[in-house]
Amino acid sequence: MLRKFNYTGRTRIEKSEALFSISAESQFKNFDVVFNLDIESFPESAALYIEAYYKETRQRFSFGLVTEQKPPSSRLLDEIDLSGDTLFRVIVVDESDVHGKILASGDGFRAGAENKGNSESLIAVGLGDLGSEIWRVEIEADGTPELCLNKKIPNAINRLTEDRLFQSLILPAAFRQILMYFMWNGEDDESDAKELWMEFAEKYGGKKPFLEDTSDTLRWIDEVVSAFSSKFKFCEHALSILEDV
Amino acid sequence: MKNIRALNSKGIEVFNDYIFRRRSKENVQPPYYALFDAEYSEEINVSIDIEEIEFSSRYEIGTYLTDKFNLINIQPYLGHKGFWSWLALFWFDQLAPKKDSQHAPAKEYNYILSSNYNHRPRHAIFMTWQLVNQYGEDVRFMLSKAPSVRGELTEQLMARQEILSSNSAIGVASLLYYDTNTGSFKRGATGRKSAGCVARFVSWLQQVQRTYDIFSMSKEELSYLLPNEFEKFQN
Numbered sequence: 001m002l003r004k005f006n007y008t009g010r011t012r013i014e015k016s017e018a019l020f021s022i023s024a025e026s027q028f029k030n031f032d033v034v035f036n037l038d039i040e041s042f043p044e045s046a047a048l049y050i051e052a053y054y055k056e057t058r059q060r061f062s063f064g065l066v067t068e069q070k071p072p073s074s075r076l077l078d079e080i081d082l083s084g085d086t087l088f089r090v091i092v093v094d095e096s097d098v099h100g101k102i103l104a105s106g107d108g109f110r111a112g113a114e115n116k117g118n119s120e121s122l123i124a125v126g127l128g129d130l131g132s133e134i135w136r137v138e139i140e141a142d143g144t145p146e147l148c149l150n151k152k153i154p155n156a157i158n159r160l161t162e163d164r165l166f167q168s169l170i171l172p173a174a175f176r177q178i179l180m181y182f183m184w185n186g187e188d189d190e191s192d193a194k195e196l197w198m199e200f201a202e203k204y205g206g207k208k209p210f211l212e213d214t215s216d217t218l219r220w221i222d223e224v225v226s227a228f229s230s231k232f233k234f235c236e237h238a239l240s241i242l243e244d245v
Numbered sequence: 246m247k248n249i250r251a252l253n254s255k256g257i258e259v260f261n262d263y264i265f266r267r268r269s270k271e272n273v274q275p276p277y278y279a280l281f282d283a284e285y286s287e288e289i290n291v292s293i294d295i296e297e298i299e300f301s302s303r304y305e306i307g308t309y310l311t312d313k314f315n316l317i318n319i320q321p322y323l324g325h326k327g328f329w330s331w332l333a334l335f336w337f338d339q340l341a342p343k344k345d346s347q348h349a350p351a352k353e354y355n356y357i358l359s360s361n362y363n364h365r366p367r368h369a370i371f372m373t374w375q376l377v378n379q380y381g382e383d384v385r386f387m388l389s390k391a392p393s394v395r396g397e398l399t400e401q402l403m404a405r406q407e408i409l410s411s412n413s414a415i416g417v418a419s420l421l422y423y424d425t426n427t428g429s430f431k432r433g434a435t436g437r438k439s440a441g442c443v444a445r446f447v448s449w450l451q452q453v454q455r456t457y458d459i460f461s462m463s464k465e466e467l468s469y470l471l472p473n474e475f476e477k478f479q480n
Contacts, residue, residue, distance in 0.1 A: 027321060055365055056403070057323060058410035060460060083324030093458045098466055100458035128360065129254060131261055138361050
């Protein structure tokens with residue numbers, strides 16, 4: 001399996017290496033996980049942990065050693081906020097020293113049944129109570145952006161795919177916000193979401209600049225959004241609709 | 246004694262509208278009528294009595310709610326917008342700062358629970374309860390001011406969601422910044438760039454987390470890794 005390395009020397013655990021499922025019993029949820037880790041790449045004493053989280057709520061479970069996994073008898077998610085999709089983090093820790101060192105980690109895992117992302121969809125679109133705002137980009141705890149539309153707008157989600165005026169007023173601005181987030185707030189972000197968005201942006205604006213140069217970064221974002229808007233002819237479509245009114 | 250309820254969407258709308266109008270200096274009153282009117286709020290599945298107590302600090306609010314919520318299963322209400330917003334409206338008079346004897350509320354997400362990851366930790370009641378419930382005395386220094394005072398320290402620490410769930414991070418923050426003489430935080434803690442300030446502590450934690458598993462460390466183990474710049478706060 002191709003592993004990605006960062007400069008901390010920590011390896012990344014890929015989505016295919018831990019498959020999660022959630023079962024619901026009354027108001028509580030339990031989770032299960034099937035690991036497909038390359039255990040030979042870790043020291044025998046390395047410990048394996050799972051963290052379930054949503055927003056700032058988090059619950060940690062010890063699964064024993066990587067080489068001798070012992071799932072906890074209770075995998076009840078009873079300490080986290082269950083009002084949204086539960087996310088999971090897998091961590092392998094070298095605990096041979098006083099200070100446990102992270103050897104490998106993977107973030108943003110979702111239970112199969114709840115997996116709303118797929119390879120064709122960069123962004124989830126949802127409805128929310130936004131007061132007088134029409135739309136807002138919200139960043140989930142795993143770094144995935146979600147485009148939230150005001151639920152008061154009739155047929156809002158369909159409008160986003162069918163109404164060219166609606167699209168042209170929202171999509172370029174939302175894209176700009178997401179890029180701003182990843183370029184400035186997500187510098188430590190090693191998530192799949194960031195990788196996908198950067199890959200997508202580079203199709204329009206070429207290689208992203210180094211973060212140190214703010215003006216280069218802003219210029220690059222402008223180029224990306226401009227090229228994206230040209231490809232989908234947002235202004236032209238909006239004009240033709242406005243001229244027909 | 247009153248039973249806690251949850252604002253419904255209409256209740257949240259009138260509360261939000263009030264905050265917006267008051268922030269625009271309109272002469273309007275908090276919509277307290279929404280608290281017990283079935284048109285604006287609803288009963289919840291458990292019975293929790295609360296009183297109209299004058300709290301001296303957010304820490305007191307946190308301990309009060311921790312005692313109350315320890316008696317029930319609070320999990321279904323963890324991200325419940327109506328539940329936490331109702332509580333903020335119930336104690337709004339204490340939570341909102343006053344100017345010329347009129348309420349001068351902060352942004353709406355301080356009172357109405359937001360789903361936005363940046364704004365949710367700003368909720369005056371939800372975050373206060375979460376901190377005290379998880380860390381007790383260790384967060385006294387963050388919540389020692391009057392209920393109407395938004396804690397700058399809390400907001401800086403909560404800017405990273407994962408810090409809230411780290412015993413060692415909160416424990417070390419308490420060791421560093423709690424002034425036992427004043428019961429509040431030490432002078433210089435809220436600086437933005439000065440050596441050893443909370444903002445520097447947060448960026449140091451971000452770096453450490455990339456290498457170490459801070460969640461399995463004790464506060465003593467984590468504090469051992471502190472660089473010299475924090476020395477002045479360690480005494």
